[in-house]
Amino acid sequence: MIDLQSAELDEMIQAEKKQVALEYxxxxxxxxxxxxxETEILAETAITTALTELVRLHGEDDVLSLMEGxxxxxxxxxxxxDRTIQ
Structure with a gap:
């Protein structure tokens, strides 16, 4: 029971961090x-920065798997x- 509560708390903390990161x-x-x-420059630099950090932390193979997903x-x-969520 405690492990489930801890996992739920960890999930809530991660969701909150993601929300704050999105706001940043x-x-x-x-x-x-x-x-x-221009938006294209902002987007490309954001992706480049993110990929560089992910490769540093997890290595190229893991990042390639992430990219495939x-x-x-x-x-x-x-x-x-313009997608609709059903």
């Missing part, structure tokens, strides 16, 4: 746009701005 990214994105930086999600339309 959104704020930085908005600042970049207001400074006249992201590719599948992209193909399924998960990142489309």
């Amino acid at each position: 990214h959104n704020e930085a994105w908005a600042d970049g746009i207001s400074d006249g930086i 992201l590719r599948k999600r992209l193909e399924y339309g998960e990142f489309r701005a």
Whole structure:
């Protein structure tokens, strides 16, 4: 029972951290746009920074696996701005 509660707490903490991280990214994105930086440049640098850090932490093979998962999600339309969730 305690392990389940601990796992649930850990999951809630991770969800909160992800929400705060998203808010930080959104704020930085908005600042970049207001400074006249094109969205393509912001996106490419964000991806490059993220991939560099992930490779540093987990190695190229793990990042390649992650990228394959992201590719599948992209193909399924998960990142489309106009997608509808049913």
